[in-house]
Amino acid sequence: MIEIDNLHKHYPAPAAKGKNIEVLKGISLTVPSASITAVVGPSGAGKSTLAKCISLLEKPTSGSIRVNGKDLSRLSGEALRRERRAIGTVFQSSALLQRKTAWDNIALPLEWLGVVPRDIKKHVGQLLESVGLEDKAHHFPSQLSGGQRQRVGIARALALKPSVLLADEATSGLDPESTASILSLLKQLRDQFGLAIVLITHEMDVVRSAADAVAEIRDGRLLQQGSLQHLLAQPESRLGQQLFPLRPTEADGELVLQLSYGDRPLATDWISQLSQQYPLQVDVLAAHVEKVGERLAGRMQVAVRFTQRPLDTQTLIQQLYRLGINSEIIQTRAALQEAV
Amino acid sequence: MKPVDVLSQDTPWSQIHTLMVPAYLQTWLMVGIVMLFVVTLGGLLGVVLFNTSKRGLFPHASLNHALSWLVNMGRSLPFLVLMAAIIPFTFWLTGTTIGTPAAVIPMIVAGTPFFARLVENALRELPADVTAVGLVSGGSTWQIITRAQISEALPAIVAGIVLNLISMIEYSAIAGTIGAGGIGYLAVVYGYQRFDNHIMIATIIVLIVTIQLIQFIGDRLVASLQHAKGTHSS
Numbered sequence: 129m130i131e132i133d134n135l136h137k138h139y140p141a142p143a144a145k146g147k148n149i150e151v152l153k154g155i156s157l158t159v160p161s162a163s164i165t166a167v168v169g170p171s172g173a174g175k176s177t178l179a180k181c182i183s184l185l186e187k188p189t190s191g192s193i194r195v196n197g198k199d200l201s202r203l204s205g206e207a208l209r210r211e212r213r214a215i216g217t218v219f220q221s222s223a224l225l226q227r228k229t230a231w232d233n234i235a236l237p238l239e240w241l242g243v244v245p246r247d248i249k250k251h252v253g254q255l256l257e258s259v260g261l262e263d264k265a266h267h268f269p270s271q272l273s274g275g276q277r278q279r280v281g282i283a284r285a286l287a288l289k290p291s292v293l294l295a296d297e298a299t300s301g302l303d304p305e306s307t308a309s310i311l312s313l314l315k316q317l318r319d320q321f322g323l324a325i326v327l328i329t330h331e332m333d334v335v336r337s338a339a340d341a342v343a344e345i346r347d348g349r350l351l352q353q354g355s356l357q358h359l360l361a362q363p364e365s366r367l368g369q370q371l372f373p374l375r376p377t378e379a380d381g382e383l384v385l386q387l388s389y390g391d392r393p394l395a396t397d398w399i400s401q402l403s404q405q406y407p408l409q410v411d412v413l414a415a416h417v418e419k420v421g422e423r424l425a426g427r428m429q430v431a432v433r434f435t436q437r438p439l440d441t442q443t444l445i446q447q448l449y450r451l452g453i454n455s456e457i458i459q460t461r462a463a464l465q466e467a468v
Numbered sequence: 469m470k471p472v473d474v475l476s477q478d479t480p481w482s483q484i485h486t487l488m489v490p491a492y493l494q495t496w497l498m499v500g501i502v503m504l505f506v507v508t509l510g511g512l513l514g515v516v517l518f519n520t521s522k523r524g525l526f527p528h529a530s531l532n533h534a535l536s537w538l539v540n541m542g543r544s545l546p547f548l549v550l551m552a553a554i555i556p557f558t559f560w561l562t563g564t565t566i567g568t569p570a571a572v573i574p575m576i577v578a579g580t581p582f583f584a585r586l587v588e589n590a591l592r593e594l595p596a597d598v599t600a601v602g603l604v605s606g607g608s609t610w611q612i613i614t615r616a617q618i619s620e621a622l623p624a625i626v627a628g629i630v631l632n633l634i635s636m637i638e639y640s641a642i643a644g645t646i647g648a649g650g651i652g653y654l655a656v657v658y659g660y661q662r663f664d665n666h667i668m669i670a671t672i673i674v675l676i677v678t679i680q681l682i683q684f685i686g687d688r689l690v691a692s693l694q695h696a697k698g699t700h701s702s
Contacts, residue, residue, distance in 0.1 A: 183604055209606055217604040223597030225620055227693070236615070237605035288606060 129324050130182070130215075130292045132157040135191035135201075137177050151177045152188070153348040159341075161291065162318055164325040165353075166339035168367075171330065174348040179296040179328050183217040184208060195292055213237070216285030220297040223281065224269040230256070230280045231265040237287045255283040258320065259313060275306030282313065286321070293317070293325045299334055307331075311338040332371055336418065342367055360425040361391035363456035368427060372416035376429040379413060383432040383441065384459040387448065390425025394452035401451065406444075407436040429458065478666045479658070487654060488670055495650035498568055498575070498643075499636045506579035506632060511625075513539065513580065514587025515613055523596060525609055542581030547639050550578055551646065571648030575639050579632060586628030590621040623693040630686030634679055641675070651675065 135155040138148035151174050159165040169175050180186040182193060184200060193201040195214045203211055224233050234255055238248045256262050259279040269277050278298060285293060295314065299307040315338060318325055327339060335342055335356070343353035344367050352359070352367055359367045363386045395401060399410050415428035432444070441457065448455045479487065513535065519525045520532035545553065551574040555565050562569040598620050602612030618625065644652030651671055659668030 183600075185600060185603060209608065212604065213606050215604075217600075219597050219600065223595060223601050225598065225601070225616060227620055227622065237607075240605060240607045240611050240615070284601075284605065 129160045131194045133192045136189045138189045159324040161324050162322040163340040165341045166327045166335040167343050169345040173345050175328050182294045184212050213288035215292045216290035218281050218285045218295045218298045220300050229266045234283045259283045274302050293323045296328045357390040361388050363388045372427040374414040376414035379431050386456040386458050387453050388427045389453045392452045398451040409433045484670045491651045491654040498640050502575040502636050505576045506583050510580040510583030513584035517588040518591040539581040539584050547578050566647040568648050571643035583632045590624035623690045627690045
């Protein structure tokens with residue numbers, strides 16, 4: 129696991145005098161073993177600086193980065209070289225050495241470490257197998273597709289058996305099919321090697337299909353973080369809205385509700401259950417439902433129309449909660465009437 | 469009408485080779501020695517220039533500026549001027565101011581900064597990720613420079629060596645004026661000062677063929693090093 133604690137990074141301002149530029153303002157983030165945490169945020173939020181700190185290419189100004197309890201952020205020189213193998217890094221567009229074959233690219237960290245050739249041969253063979261490229265071992269990067277190059281990049285990052293894998297915009301620039309295959313590879317490696325994977329990305333699709341947890345950073349600060357199911361299940365969560373964006377049609381009911389679920393077991397037939405139990409009809413205005421992890425997660429806006437006497441709103445919300453749904457009132461009848 | 473017929477002493481075509489072959493070998497010896505130093509010293513300087521820059525392995529702004537300034541200074545003088553300007557230095561090193569040893573020194577002094585810039589540019593053209601990949605793969609400074617940086621930039625560096633070699637052959641001809649042996653000396657002393665048109669023509673042909681050949685072989689070599697890059701990119 130990797131624990132990032134109160135990470136700050138300042139850069140000296142371009143002008144000689146004046147304050148330093150604060151890029152990271154106290155980021156704390158823990159990624160347990162065998163899980164994938166996505167770090168999202170707009171460009172300029174500090175994502176790439178965070179990535180550089182995690183891959184130990186930049187020293188944080190203060191704070192610590194502990195891998196399996198050991199603080200690596202303060203190391204330098206020989207000690208840094210020795211310990212940095214705990215963290216594997218996959219770059220965007222799989223920066224490979226163009227004049228080396230896939231095999232040689234993957235073998236490079238092992239050769240540099242001084243591993244004996246026999247072991248290198250065995251280990252590289254295994255790595256190529258785990259990323260599904262046994263038949264491309266002697267191809268040069270330019271003879272491989274974007275997705276295949278990224279697989280080689282992942283295999284190289286895993287060569288020194290790290291416990292943490294940092295994927296810095298690893299799927300940017302890949303076509304949707306390659307992106308999906310890289311993400312399923314990452315999930316497979318997470319389970320196979322118990323990797324703590326930090327996935328730095330700006331693509332919400334990537335988060336939805338691969339992440340176990342999400343952290344949003346903006347302006348150098350952590351805005352919110354939590355498991356994907358938990359964030360999706362909160363009606364007011366901004367990340368939830370970004371992950372499952374809704375564009376509702378015009379409301380035409382007595383009550384408009386924002387519903388979300390995913391953190392608790394759900395009664396999937398909740399609409400029929402409700403309308404059988406109470407004199408009401410539910411109109412779905414917008415919905416986004418998807419399987420996240422093992423559960424169905426969803427966000428939707430519904431309009432509720434009462435066929436007889438209106439039901440007390442609190443009772444309805446409690447009923448929904450019992451069925452596994454969190455709700456938030458967007459419009460009530462009174463408000464609708466006022467509008468008219 | 470030939471106005472200077474009296475002075476003209478054209479070497480008979482059949483005799484040209486007796487002068488040309490030793491001079492040609494002399495040129496290659498001189499250029500060979502120079503290139504040995506230029507590639508070693510210039511290569512080292514180029515690597516240090518790149519790695520002391522912001523994108524390098526050991527950024528060091530003031531050292532980078534000092535080296536850059538030194539390299540620019542070496543490159544700002546025309547070769548003939550440089551050769552004359554460093555005569556005391558040449559004399560101090562070789563004990564003479566004429567002949568091949570005296571020509572080799574200014575050629576090294578002129579060639580080294582030129583090659584340093586070529587190497588620095590070759591390294592700068594590499595994607596920034598090359599050094600980062602070296603670092604996250606746990607390479608030592610030496611491993612990253614040799615196995616990632618230079619290895620990836622090799623086609624460009626070889627192209628630089630070819631470019632530099634051609635410049636040095638050109639410089640060796642200029643050095644002929646201070647009595648350095650070789651084909652340049654032949655052209656100056658026989659062709660220019662003795663109006664030996666045959667020697668002049670032969671020298672020109674030999675030089676053109678030599679340069680064409682070097683460029684041709686060089687291009688093939690670079691292409692074969694780049695072969696690894698394959699045909700399609702993206």
